Amino acid sequence: MPKEHANWSPYDNNGGTCVAIAGSDYCVIAADTRMSTGYSILTREYSKICKLADKSFMASSGFQADVKALQKVLSSRHLIYQHQHNKQMSCPAMAQLLSNTLYYKRFFPYYAFNVLGGLDSEGKGCVFTYDAVGSYERVGYSAQGSGATLITPFLDNQLKSPSPLLLPAKDAVTPLSETEAVDLVKTCFASATERDIYTGDSVEIIILNANGVRRETEQLRRD
Amino acid sequence: MFRNQYDTDVTTWSPAGRLFQVEYAMEAVKQGSVAIGLRSKTHIVLACVNKANSELSSHQRKIFKVDDHIGVAIAGLTADGRVLSRYMRSECINYGYTYESPLPVGRLVVQLADKAQVCTQRSWKRPYGVGLLVAGLDESGAHLYYNCPSGNYFEYQAFAIGSRSQAAKTYLERKFEKFTESSRDDLVKDALFAIRETLQGEKLTSHVCTVAVVGVGEAFNILDQETVQTLINEFEISGEEAPINESNVEQSGGDGDGAAPDQRGAAAEEGAAPMDI
Numbered sequence: 001m002p003k004e005h006a007n008w009s010p011y012d013n014n015g016g017t018c019v020a021i022a023g024s025d026y027c028v029i030a031a032d033t034r035m036s037t038g039y040s041i042l043t044r045e046y047s048k049i050c051k052l053a054d055k056s057f058m059a060s061s062g063f064q065a066d067v068k069a070l071q072k073v074l075s076s077r078h079l080i081y082q083h084q085h086n087k088q089m090s091c092p093a094m095a096q097l098l099s100n101t102l103y104y105k106r107f108f109p110y111y112a113f114n115v116l117g118g119l120d121s122e123g124k125g126c127v128f129t130y131d132a133v134g135s136y137e138r139v140g141y142s143a144q145g146s147g148a149t150l151i152t153p154f155l156d157n158q159l160k161s162p163s164p165l166l167l168p169a170k171d172a173v174t175p176l177s178e179t180e181a182v183d184l185v186k187t188c189f190a191s192a193t194e195r196d197i198y199t200g201d202s203v204e205i206i207i208l209n210a211n212g213v214r215r216e217t218e219q220l221r222r223d
Numbered sequence: 224m225f226r227n228q229y230d231t232d233v234t235t236w237s238p239a240g241r242l243f244q245v246e247y248a249m250e251a252v253k254q255g256s257v258a259i260g261l262r263s264k265t266h267i268v269l270a271c272v273n274k275a276n277s278e279l280s281s282h283q284r285k286i287f288k289v290d291d292h293i294g295v296a297i298a299g300l301t302a303d304g305r306v307l308s309r310y311m312r313s314e315c316i317n318y319g320y321t322y323e324s325p326l327p328v329g330r331l332v333v334q335l336a337d338k339a340q341v342c343t344q345r346s347w348k349r350p351y352g353v354g355l356l357v358a359g360l361d362e363s364g365a366h367l368y369y370n371c372p373s374g375n376y377f378e379y380q381a382f383a384i385g386s387r388s389q390a391a392k393t394y395l396e397r398k399f400e401k402f403t404e405s406s407r408d409d410l411v412k413d414a415l416f417a418i419r420e421t422l423q424g425e426k427l428t429s430h431v432c433t434v435a436v437v438g439v440g441e442a443f444n445i446l447d448q449e450t451v452q453t454l455i456n457e458f459e460i461s462g463e464e465a466p467i468n469e470s471n472v473e474q475s476g477g478d479g480d481g482a483a484p485d486q487r488g489a490a491a492e493e494g495a496a497p498m499d500i
Contacts, residue, residue, distance in 0.1 A: 072320055073320075076316050076317075076319070076320050079312075079316050080312070080313075080316065083288070083309075083312050
């Protein structure tokens with residue numbers, strides 16, 4: 001007798017794209033604001049970016065219910081850390097925590113594709129990219145979500161250092177200035193919106209630097 | 224309180240209907256260095272005296288932030304206080320996770336009191352040896368509670384616990400009627416004055432005390448040493464002036480005796496179980 005299968009799935013994909021770029025003294029984290037299910041749009045104004053600590057922002061695409069739960073767990077863990085250590089978590093520390101939290105549910109994963117962006121303890125931009133079960137790496141830039149396959153080759157063309165063997169990953173912060181990086185991100189989303197049906201409506205951009213946090217929004221095609 | 228045959232176990236009643244182990248736990252609170260709290264309609268101030276064991280060692284932390292809207296000051300066995308603060312923080316975080324809103328203070332103190340009560344009814348446990356002044360703000364306003372090792376808790380407009388707390392209580396009793404309408408700064412000033420009362424002539428500096436505030440629009444925060452010293456100088460309460468009331472000296476002297484000084488209010492019946500405060 002062929003095995004019976006469930007007629008429902010605990011997961012759904014709400015679509016969307018997330019991007020982050022690390023600079024020498026800034027970090028840009030961006031995500032579109034469209035939330036969809038199947039071929040329908042649930043809302044055009046949903047934020048996929050969450051502030052986990054003063055210098056750590058996480059953008060996540062995938063199943064937003066799991067994303068929300070993940071954000072809550074990490075926020076609570078950060079509160080505990082602050083009580084115990086009397087200070088905010090650094091971005092690399094948060095990166096490890098996120099990885100451990102994801103692997104904790106290795107056998108019923110958070111359906112979340114995350115990009116963590118922030119400033120490390122030296123004030124340099126850092127970006128960490130993850131898979132659904134916590135495998136992560138520090139990189140100079142990353143894209144996740146439905147538009148990632150369209151954006152990543154473009155970022156490779158614009159940002160990738162000539163020889164990855166010469167420059168170790170953590171020094172691969174982009175030589176671009178902050179304004180150039182923000183413009184690059186806007187270009188990425190404008191292009192991805194053209195061809196990916198799950199990306200569009202508007203893009204929320206967070207810019208983190210020594211002076212603090214800045215937020216920008218840019219309208220995208222709504223079709 | 225004398226040693227007797229009914230005081231070995233917390234699960235043994237005395238013929239007079241007292242649990243001596245619990246009362247001894249409350250003694251531990253009285254031996255700790257002083258902690259005071261006072262509240263207005265919109266703010267609560269906690270202050271405590273930090274006495275280091277010797278010049279070489281650091282002070283013990285007696286004031287803990289539990290959440291943005293709740294803080295606690297302890298007197299007695301600080302180790303027990305630390306453990307209870309960790310419990311309170313955990314409860315606040317879990318409540319915030321589930322309900323996405325701050326835990327009402329009244330709920331937290333009940334949970335704390337129930338936790339303390341458990342230790343008065345298990346033969347393999349001992350009561351917590353720490354008194355907690357819980358200061359918190361929620362939808363129903365500003366609150367100050369006192370949690371006893373006995374598992375009782377009370378709400379106060381102002382209170383003081385620990386050694387020589389009677390001096391502070393006398394000061395607070397004189398002033399408390401004005402607290403409801405006090406401004407935040409006046410409340411801090413009164414807290415510092417109350418602390419000064421307990422120091423019995425010793426100089427009040429920011430090295431000896433810690434002050435924390437929580438209120439409407441102000442998350443729980445411990446004031447840093449510089450701010451406190453500035454306030455002390457501003458209010459000229461370094462202790463070099465004559466004490467406000469000479470009679471304070473007498474009352475403070477009385478606290479040195481073994482007789483329960485904190486029951487002066489209910490003084491008449493000596494046999495009354497001190498747990499009734």
